[in-house]
Every structure is written in C-alpha cells, then in structure tokens.
Amino acid sequence: MRSETAPAIRLEDYQPPAYRIEKVRLNVDLDPAATRITATLSVEKQANTETGAPLILDGDELTLTGLLLNGAELPESAYTCTADRLEIHNPPAAPFELTVSTRINPDANTKLMGLYRSSGTFCTQCEAEGFRRITYFLDRPDVLAVYTTRLEASRADCPVLLANGNLKETGEVAGTDRHYAIWHDPFPKPAYLFALVAGDLAPVSDSFTTASGKKVALNIYVEHGKEPLCGWAMDSLKRSMRWDEETYGREYDLDIFNIVAVSDFNMGAMENKGLNIFNDKYVLAEPDTATDQDYANIEAVIAHEYFHNWTGNRITCRDWFQLCLKEGLTVFRDQEFSSDMRSRAVKRIADVRLLKSHQFPEDAGPLAHPVRPRLYHEINNFYTATVYEKGAEVVRMLKTLLGDEKFRAGLDLYFKRHDGDATTIEAFLDCFAEASGKDLGQFALWYEQAGTPIVTVETDFNPDRKTFSISLSQEIPPVPGQKDSEPAVIPLRFGLIGPNGEDLELPATGNDAVSQDVLVLDRPVREVTFSNIAARPVLSLLRGFSAPVRLNQKTGASDLLFLAEQDSDPFNRWQAVQTLAMQDLVRLTGELRKNESAQPSKNVVGVLARVLEDTSLDEAFRAQALTLPSEADIAQEIGKNVDPDAVHTARQLLRKAIAQEHGDAFLPFVKDLSPTGVFSPDAAAAGKRALSNRALFYYAVSGREDAAETVWARFASADNMTNRLFALTLLVHDDLPKKDEALEAYLDRHRKSSLAMDKWFMTQATAPGDGTLAKVQALMNHPLYDSGNPNRVRSLLQSFATGNPTQFARTDGAGFQMIAESVLEIDKRNPQIASRLLTSFRSWRALDPQRSALAESALMRISSSEELSRDSRDIVDRTLQ
Ligand code: B3K
Ligand code: ZN
Secondary structure (H helix, E strand, O other): OOOOOOOOHHHHHHOOOOEEEEEEEEOEEEEEOOOEEEEEEEEOOOOOOOOOEEEEOOOOEEEEEEEEEEOEEHHHHEEEEEOEEEOOOOOOOOEEHHHHHHHHOOHHHHOOOOEEOOOOOEEEEEEOOOHOOOOOOOOOOOOOOEEEEEEEEEEOOEEEEEEEEEEEEEOOOOOOOEEEEEEEEEEEEEEEHHEEEOOOEEEEEEEEOOOOEEEEEEEEEEEOOHHHHOOHHHHHHHHHHHHHHHHOOOOOOOOEEEEEEEOOOOOOEEEEOOOOEEEHHOOOOOOOOOHHHHHHHHHHHHHHHHHHHOOOOOOEOOOOHHHHHHHHHHHHHHHHHHHHHHHHHHHHHHHHHHHHHHHHHHHHOOOOOOOOOOOEEOHHHHHOOOHHHHHHHHHHHHHHHHHHHHHHHHHHHHHHHHHOOOOOOHHHHHHHHHOOOOOOOOHHHHHOOOOEEEEEEEEEOOOOOOOOEEEEEEEOOOOOOOOOOOOOOEEEEEEEEOOOOOEOOOOOOOOEEOOOEEEEEEEEEEEEEEOOOOOOOOEOOOOOOOOOEEEEEOHHHHHHHHHHHHOOOOOHHHHHHHHHHOOOOOOHHHHHHHHOOOOOOEEEEEHHHHHHOOOOHHHHHHHHHHHOHHHHHHHHHOOOOOOOHHHHHHHHHHHHHHHHHHHHHHHHHHOOOOOOOOOOOOOOHHHHHHHHHHHHHHHOOOOOHHHHHHHHHHHOOOOOHHHHHHHHHHHHHHHOOHHHEEEEHHHHHHHHOOHHHHHHHHHHOOOOOOHHHHHHHHOOOOOOOOOOOHHHHHHHHHHHHHHHHHHOOOOOHHHHHHHHHHHHHHHHHOOHHHHHHHHHHOOEEEEEEHHHHHHHHHHHHHHOHHHHHHHHHHHHHHHHH
C-alpha cells in the first residue's frame, strides 16, 4: 500500500488565530539525548473567539512531560495530547499562562529540523515548522511573541550558549558542572525565527556602528581552527549593514548580531532574529579551498540573511502562502547589493542564467506554481526558484514600472506602515499603489499565475513612410490545473539602434504603452509605431532582462551579430551571443539526431572568438559571453523529445570548432590573465581568472600538441581553488591523461577540508562518460562520503542528477534507478533532502519516449513506497500528475 498524501492547505481557508501568545519564556536544559524544554506561554483569547473554544497547539514527534495552567497542574481530562497536537479543552477567557514541558532527543534528529546536533554543536532550524519539534506551540507566522530564553548546558561541552536577541545574564548552576545564559529578544517574532546554539565554538568578533551611532557587536562562531576563514564573511556583513542604511535607510536594531556556521544544514542559511545560522559553505573561505563563485555566494547569502532583518523579521508573512513577500523581496535586495559591489551587467547575466536554468523549467513542468501558491501539502517544498527568483523578478518589474523614486517611496511606506506586522502581498502592493498613484490590480497577476509568458515580437520598417512598428503579443502557455491565464503587465525595456550602432533618440509615439525606454505590454496584443525613422533600425528588446518572459522573435543572424557587437546594453549584447550559439546548438542537435553531418556555423564560431579579444569589454563579461549555454539550457530550448546524448555531442562540436579554429588565440589568455601574487577575491581579479579559465576550456580541446599538458600544468601550479578546480574539472570531464593522478593529488591536499572535498565528489559525479554511474556508486562507499551530511549528498547525488544529463538519463535506466533508490533511502532520515533530490525528475516528460518511460518507472517505484515522507509524497505525486 502506497503511503498517503497529506491534506491540502489552502490560502482561501486562512483564519486568524483564535488565541495569541504574547510572551514566551523558554527554559532549555540541553542534553544530547534528553533535552528538557519548559515553555511558559502568555496566552490571550482573541476578542471574536468564543469563550471556552479549545486552544490547539502544534507538535511534531514530541513527548509531553508536564502541563500547568496558571501554575496549577492540569487534570488529564482538561486536555488531549499526541506527539503532534496538544489541545486544551476549555481554556479561561482571561489571559493565562500555560507551562508546557517536553523532552526531545537532539541526537536522534536526522531531519535537521527543530533542535539537533551538528558535529557536537546543538543548533536549531525552525522555518517553516520546526519549532513544533521543540515544544507545543501556535507554530504559524502570524503569532508574534517576545521571547526570553534560558539555556543551560555542561560548561565543558558547550562553553558557548546563544539565542535570539540581547544577552541578559550568564552564570554557573551551583553544585553542578553546568552554566546558563539568558537571552531576551524585545522584538515580537514568529516561532520560525527562534534559534539557539550551544557548543564549543570559537568567535571571530568585530563591531559595526550604525548610522545613528549605535555600536553593534558582531560575532561569527565557527569550529576551533576555522577562525582565519571568516574574514570575507565578516567583511561582507559589514558592507551589507552599511548598504542597507545607505540604500534603503534600514538600520540594525539589536546590540548584537551573531552568525554561527554549522556543517550539517538542510539549506543555505537561516535569518533567525539576531542569530543567523549558516551552512558553513556560505561562511568559510580561503583562496586555497574556496572558488571565486564561493566568495560571491558568501557575499550574497550573508547579505540576504542580514537583509531579512527588515524584510522578513521586522515585517513577516501572515501565512506561508505569502512566503515570496519576504523571499522575493530579499532576493531582489541581495541581487541589488551584489550589483553595487560588483559589475551590474555581469551580476544580471549570472542571475538571469540562474532564473532560466532553474525557474523556467520549474514553471514549464509538473511542479509549476504561482509566485504566491494557493495550495500546498508540504510547505518545505515551496522554497523554490519560483518563490525566490521569479519573486525577485516581480519586485524588479515593479521598480521598472514605477521608476526608482516611486519604488523607493513605496518601500518606505511599507516599512513604516507594516513594521511589526505579519502581512500579505496585497498589503505590500497597496503601499506601492498609494505611493505611485498607479493601479496595480493587473500587475498583481504576477503573483497569481504560474507559467512563463511568451512574448511574440514582429517588426516592420517602412522606408517610404519612415516608420518603424513593433507588434507584440503575449501568451501564457497552459499550466495544469490553472484556468485560462489573463494578460500580464510586461515591462519591456528597449532601444532602437541605428546603422552606426548608436541608440536612436526615441521619437514620441503618442502611445501610452511607451514611456521613455520602456514599452509596457499589458494586453494580449499591442502595436507601437515610431515615425521619422530614416533608416532601418535594429530593435534591442528586453534590455537588462526587464521581465521574466520568453521572447519569440525571429531575429535574423545578421541582426544578432550586429547586436552582439553594437548593443549599448551589455545584457543584450551577451544575450545576442547566447542566442546565436543557442540557435546553432539546437540546429546541430537536430542534425545529429537525423544522423546528418553536423557542422557548426562559421558566423557563430567567429563571433565567439571576437568576444575573446574585445578589450572594450571587461574580462568577467567576456568570460560570460564565451560560456556556451549548458546542456540543460539547450534541452530546455528544444523542449520536447530530448536526446541528451545528441545535445552533449552538439555542444562539444561547437566547443571544438571554436577551439580548433582559434586555438592559438586562447593560449595567451590562459597564460597571462590569471593574476599572481596576493589573492584578491574582488570582482576584477575574479573576472581575470574567469576569462583565463574560459580560454583554457577551449584550449583543452584545441588539438594543439600541448593542450592536455597545459591543463595539467595549470592544475599542478594553481595557487587558488578557482584555477585548481577548473583545471581538475577539465582533466576529468574531458578524460585527459593524468586525470587520476590529479584526483589523487587533490584528495591528498584537501582531505581535511570537507568543503573542498564536496567539489571533488561533484567533479566526478558530473563527468559525462559512461563509467560515471559506477564511479558514483563506488563513491557512495568512500570513507569520506556521509549520507547524513546534506552538502555531501548534494555534491555527489544532486549534482549527478541535475548536472549530468547524459548519465542521469542513461538509456539503460540505471541513472534514474540509482537516484530513485537514493531518494527512498535518504527519505527515511531526511525528507527535505530526499524531496529536493526528487525534483531532479521534473523535466522527465520532455525526454524522448524511451527515456521518459524509464524515468516514469523510476518515479513509480518511489511512488509505490509504503513509507514515503509527506515531502517526497507531495513531489512524486505532482511530478507524475
Ligand atoms: N528562510 C530560509 C529558508 C528556510 C527553508 C525552510 N525549509 C533561508 C532564506 O531564504 O533566507
Ligand atoms: Zn531568504
């Protein structure tokens, strides 16, 4: 018998809480196997709740050990209690205190939700519904309480005791080897923002003085010995704090801000009030073990969690359907921060790449859902690219439509009006509508409708009348379970480029769809005509990727070449190069499938080679432009009946054609560009390394005599992880001589750094050859593999399933089956990690019939399991729908 699907929770069923909890006093007596929690809750019945209505508290795998009401023990007849629910039958009408005692076993907590131990450190993860695994509570985001937390633990094992807020008191517990700390957080918060940490950790300390002159103590806690790896994270934190003051007028509000890095963590990091807990991957960095991408990620995640202090913590969500209220907005804020710290164009390109590779396929497959979903079975499955990344795009469009000033005024109003609230998307949009005087009713559809709109574009130049017309239409492809979609409001930033490459002054059109350089498509069809246009211009549309849409535009190769070399908008320049490459890759794939001889286009090869030498472009940009669309991107573009082997071969063909034709041009970039001397993680130095490595990517397959040796030499002489890992990946993925020697050397050098070892596992899991599956299976038995550590599972299995399309979708079905087995195995211990791994099947229907049948049978195997978690049941049901 297959396990059951959990009941659906629906937005339309939202009811305000019948009781509120104003204050929480927590006593946590820490012990690895038997931690005792006493929670004293100040409860108040709400005015419109009937007297005597039951108080129902959430629990999850809890053991109740005591229950007092206003200090007196409750008789058993007055309540009912199970592991996941505590009901007080007839509570008093007047405010009362409920004292709930529970006992939990942190060491047995393999789900890493609630209170658990990671390498001996006690830590918590409460979002979304983990607090109920600590004590019975109204575990919902609209119940905001002031917390006082007393932690007690063995001084020897846990010298550090941390919780939310400010530290009030510390001391010894007389007559024992234990000590305690009392923390008080004056800001009312929902339970999902609760956190505690206790362990033997070392602080790296600094301080920050806010714009209004308040000194805030900053600490990053890590395992002993890791202190030297915290410099970049601390620097990123201070820059984030300053940026939020300068950009949005947001100051930090407590006396202390603590970050703790742990090695076992289900996701990236968590914004608990005053006590952020991080996956150590997003804190620890040194040149020898962290890549430039790691440095950029640390900067972004530190900023993201810090920015949540206002967008998420001071103003939180009324219910979990509103998740994008905090996540979309906070991703937008961290993207803007990184753009200001680095190159805006390069950051935009990276963000759009991520959006297209993660969110677009989600929106086009069985897991599609609106930015604000209306229904869920398991909320943890909604921390998705749609809620986060598309959610950020929606905020970005709001800024484009309103203009910088009105957008800022709207956000100011939101902070002012809703500080301390648990609120909704409607309330958020109202602030912008009010500040700008615009009706945002239709814009709100972006939150309601799933699916990526397709914008079809046609242009016409009439030389006699000297007019240039743009016809636009939009369509949202059908999404299962969604009624006919309505037209979205799509801001399209654009320019008309004259024959000499300059943007034309845009003549007035008298058309209300156009305002300066933004064309707003808010109907099914629109046409705009520009007059007094002397010569045929080239349209550059969707500049800066101003809306999360797909363009259906038949731009000819000559216009794309023109845009690739002339567009003043760097994003669209990059896009033109990518479109040229993509068109060729799709053509090549088709020809390979028909067994026709496939030849990469000379034009495409030429344009890519020219990018390399265009010194008017910065290195990071050139590296991005020279990065071919990934195999997954090409598969997505093809859309149906995909053969990943043909895609892989096509991509290699184009790569080799570029490399063979222009091999000699790449060599100087390989040699000269990587900066030597003291390592700097800044954007300029990282850009140089990126271009140098991209040149190596081509040179490796150039057929030049010294190609393989050059890659090996780069590996052997690398003095930073970016270069070492890039060369290692080429050695392994291109199956070059000495790849085994390189893997051994890497292992020897890095076996003590688990973050560096994650990269070792990942490099092998993503190698395209036929032998990879057996290799991955063998690596699961490697002494350094740990199926309980989420980073390790992601590095081996998730990267195989999402980063190795030919081997995951092998025609013998063994790739799918291996992942299916792993999902079932992991699901028993950590459902969140299992269900995340399971989402790698989401594009199965786009595969060719043979492969999709194999994927379906692997999914059926998971689905027929009797013991599936609610998380995995939800994903497998929807994936098979
Ligand atoms: N808010 C957390 C994510 C929590 C995920 C719960 N399954 C991290 C973040 O987005 O900042
Ligand atoms: Zn977030």
